[in-house]
Amino acid sequence: MYKSLFYIIIAIVLISCQSKSNRQQTVIDTFKGSYQTNVKGIVSLRTFDHYTRRLDDSYGFYVAPNLVVTNLSFIQGAAKVKASPMDLEDFSLVQGFVAYDVNLDLVLLKVSRRNLNYLSLKDATFKADSVYQLYRKNRKLYVTDGVCGQVTLNDSLSFKNYEGNFKPGKPVFAKSHRLAGLLQDTDGKKRILESKWIRQLTDRMEKTPKSIYDLRNKSNKVYISHTKVKGFRIKTNMGNIEIALSDKTPKYRDNFIKLVSDNFYDSLLVHRVIKDFLVQTGAADTKYAKKDDVVGWQGPGYTLKMNIQPDLFHKRGMIAASKLPEDRNKHNRSDGSQFYIVAGRHFNDAELNDLEAEKGIKYSAAQRKAYTSVGGAPYLDGDYTVFGWVTKGMDVVDRIAAVKTYSVDRPVNEIRISTIELIKK
16 A cells, blocks of 8 residues: 555656646746837837928837838838837937838838847747737836737738737737737738748848938839820819829829829818919828818928929919928929919019019010910919919819918818829820
8 A cells, every 4th residue: 555655656746847847848938028128129200201391100110229120101202200219209310221122011221229129030920819019108018919810821921910909010929028020001901911021121131221212202003104194183072173284394294193093182172272373282281181270281201303394384274383482492392292273363564574573584475475365373483393284174273263261371161172083095
């Protein structure tokens, strides 16, 4: 009996030791980390346009002491980017980008603030289904839990679908505190991109950073050729206006085709109206503007070089690019998206003579005939780029130009562009 009891005790001890050994092995294999450690690698990002006006906020995270990864789509269109520790107002200027990938919607940014608490791409996992993100509120750290879907694989990327409130640009972590991927928002659908694609991007980065502004035209999208475009139909809640663009201002023409193709103008307001003068639209900050919001300051994030053509002048029905005044626009460049349609009025020869003396210019016979018979805004000639004209719907332009306005010439009743359609040949 005692002998049997001895063997039983020995067996229990051995099982206990083995169990302890297994538990110890599990602890050794568990990735070390904490919420406080992970949050140190996350940054808030803020974009600015050519005029240093604030555009948008998002996130990214360190993958090396001076490298931050984020979504390319967030950066594109900006002239400058600043970075700060996550959800803190301590921004410093980003030096530029060193790599990007349109298909992956990724960009690597070179930052001036070094950070040794970067997130490890080597130790990242993609097996977790239960994941979390971090955020700060009143300088306190909080954790948000979520569940991701099945893995989607193809030759160019691997990701998991996600439905929830996670923020694009932020890293997603497994419960082990390992990095699980980058959250992206593509065409309104959220996904968690596997970290290995970020690692591949770091392998082909360049040593010298390039300007953020250079990313504005990086795209795999092929836009319709201007040779196949007859014109454009601007659809508003007051009627339709059809326009055509000049081949003598090709950058403005092609830029307009791109913006229309990307639905940039959808839901924007006609935010500035002056009777017998102009109708202006194209400001991005009017899309969700409230009644008393100051609008008309935000374009697509870039500007265009002026292109004055003598035979494209401000007669009635012409279309020209807006721009900020000289004290806010030292390089004298046109806004990338805002434009105005000239409603204008008739001028007599005496008025044109006075304008010639004031501006130090000479109006051609064609200009004088147009301004005295058709009308326009001759005092703008030489100062703004004219790049198109109305082909149909000037009655709609006149109705809009005559509406009641209030502060800064904004219509009392909203006039909104539903969309601008391409008219193909």
